[in-house]
Amino acid sequence: MTALDRSRTVAVVGAGTMGQGIAQVALLAGHPVLLHDAVPGRAQAALDAVAGRLDRLVDKGRIAAAEHKAALARLAAAGTLADLAGAGLVVEAVVEDLAVKQSLFAELEAVVDDGCLLATNTSSLSVTAVAGALRRPGRLVGLHFFNPAPLLPLVEVVAGAAGEPSALALAVDTAAAWGKTPVRCTDTPGFLVNRVARPFYAEALRVYEERAADPATIDALLRESGGFAMGPFALMDLIGQDVNEAVTRSVWDAFFRDPKFTPSLAQRRLVESGRLGRKTGRGWFSYDEGAAASSVPEPNTAGAALAPDFVVVRGSLGPAQEVVRLAAEAGIEVREQGGEDGRRGTIVLPSGTPLRLADGRLPGEPSVQFDLALDYAAAKRIGIAFSAGVHAGAVAEATGLFQAMGKKVSVVRDVPGMVVARTVAMLVDLAVDAVAKEVGSARDVDTAMRLGVNYPIGPLEWCERISAAYVRDLLDALHAWYPTGRYAPCPELRRRAAAEEGVISS
Numbered sequence: 001m002t003a004l005d006r007s008r009t010v011a012v013v014g015a016g017t018m019g020q021g022i023a024q025v026a027l028l029a030g031h032p033v034l035l036h037d038a039v040p041g042r043a044q045a046a047l048d049a050v051a052g053r054l055d056r057l058v059d060k061g062r063i064a065a066a067e068h069k070a071a072l073a074r075l076a077a078a079g080t081l082a083d084l085a086g087a088g089l090v091v092e093a094v095v096e097d098l099a100v101k102q103s104l105f106a107e108l109e110a111v112v113d114d115g116c117l118l119a120t121n122t123s124s125l126s127v128t129a130v131a132g133a134l135r136r137p138g139r140l141v142g143l144h145f146f147n148p149a150p151l152l153p154l155v156e157v158v159a160g161a162a163g164e165p166s167a168l169a170l171a172v173d174t175a176a177a178w179g180k181t182p183v184r185c186t187d188t189p190g191f192l193v194n195r196v197a198r199p200f201y202a203e204a205l206r207v208y209e210e211r212a213a214d215p216a217t218i219d220a221l222l223r224e225s226g227g228f229a230m231g232p233f234a235l236m237d238l239i240g241q242d243v244n245e246a247v248t249r250s251v252w253d254a255f256f257r258d259p260k261f262t263p264s265l266a267q268r269r270l271v272e273s274g275r276l277g278r279k280t281g282r283g284w285f286s287y288d289e290g291a292a293a294s295s296v297p298e299p300n301t302a303g304a305a306l307a308p309d310f311v312v313v314r315g316s317l318g319p320a321q322e323v324v325r326l327a328a329e330a331g332i333e334v335r336e337q338g339g340e341d342g343r344r345g346t347i348v349l350p351s352g353t354p355l356r357l358a359d360g361r362l363p364g365e366p367s368v369q370f371d372l373a374l375d376y377a378a379a380k381r382i383g384i385a386f387s388a389g390v391h392a393g394a395v396a397e398a399t400g401l402f403q404a405m406g407k408k409v410s411v412v413r414d415v416p417g418m419v420v421a422r423t424v425a426m427l428v429d430l431a432v433d434a435v436a437k438e439v440g441s442a443r444d445v446d447t448a449m450r451l452g453v454n455y456p457i458g459p460l461e462w463c464e465r466i467s468a469a470y471v472r473d474l475l476d477a478l479h480a481w482y483p484t485g486r487y488a489p490c491p492e493l494r495r496r497a498a499a500e501e502g503v504i505s506s
Helices: 017-028 042-059 065-073 098-109 127-131 165-177 198-209 215-224 232-239 241-254 265-272 322-329 392-404 420-436 442-452 459-466 468-481 491-500
Strands: 009-013 033-036 075-077 087-092 117-120 140-145 154-159 181-186 310-314 333-337 346-348 354-357 368-370 381-386 408-411
Touching (some): 009 017, 017 042, 098 117, 117 165, 198 215, 198 232, 215 408, 215 420, 241 265, 322 346, 392 408, 442 459, 468 491
Parallel strands (some): 009 033, 009 087, 154 181, 310 333, 354 368
8 A cells, every 4th residue: 555646635624723734734745735614714714824834934944935835836725525526535623523523524425536535633532433424434544643733743543443454554654655653543532642641640630639749749750750741730731621631531431431541620620710721821830921931830849968878778679770870879888688578679778767669559667768760860850758657867868868869859748659650650551451452552552652742752661661560569559559440450461560570471
């Protein structure tokens, strides 16, 4: 299968932001493009907007003046659906209403020829259901671009239940020819990105609801320790609280209210109050007109503390083993001993207090925990928490230890799994489950999460780094704390963990 020939017309129905973006992508790929909208005058206004963006690309030197002129000559408005009869591809980007989309495609099927590929840009509806009204439903695919379409490289190519392999292949090849990175996925709620990404927001909201930390501190930990480009609270404000919550509720409802996708009461209250984020000037943070980044509160950061002269390390710290090397490089004497009681490794502070990587388990003795990091050497901030019975001196020792490594320290309330660890564990669990259920390949899942939501690495790669056994144990511990099913590890994660431990063959 090859991509749609550049001589074939691409029609876009729906002249809003997404429709304009998709039209621009197809136009700069060399196709003639027709824009249609049911609202009179909107298609022409969209043409003017696309032309304006092309003008700016010329001004910035992104495209040549000749390319600009040729592109505008290929762009036109279509007054009626009948004008789209000669299109080789029609992409729908209208309102997210199933009945509206079904009616539109039924009309289109009566207009275009049998060789025309039909595509929906839906982000929340079932592609199978959208195609259900067609005489030949297999010709329709999901072609889910991310906003802004001209800039973001990812396109989810979604196969409905009746999807024809030839239609899917044509969509994949065409998206690639347009300079995009297509990932294939089956038609399940949220597709790949919106399905797997839910815990990034949900766990931050849960930690906030438990009053373990404020939004600015949670964001800082996930950025500066987890390596994410934006914290979840700032990202929800950017997306819009109403939009983000609507996607969460849509996925939750579509999965028959599976507890893994349960929405947040705190976010519901924010939406009800009209604090929708940047677009209303206030969400989790304030965005008054002209306000700079300083309008976001500073994260909780511990004051300076003395580094301990030495620490005792018992056993391997697993995903946090790098901390031992960093402590030694910071001039702290590291006294290594054997492991203990089958537990993961422990750092013993001079006070005798254990310092352990967060694993979600109830400590058997007073202890301090530290959070997971993507890369402990590169991390700028580390979260720590202490259980009941730990004295202030031990907290100061742990704080000083990480400060000696050049890290800022945020002390959060002792909640199971802390912040980064529980978030990553849930992302891994949903990603592993998606692959096991053939929603997408491991490669496509990781690619989707890196390019679609700008994660530092894909969750499956993260699983390999920290081990499936660590993730399973953390989620088992969380499930013991919260026995709702939300944190129960998926069967495939258990199989991977068992394979790592040699219990079963891989």
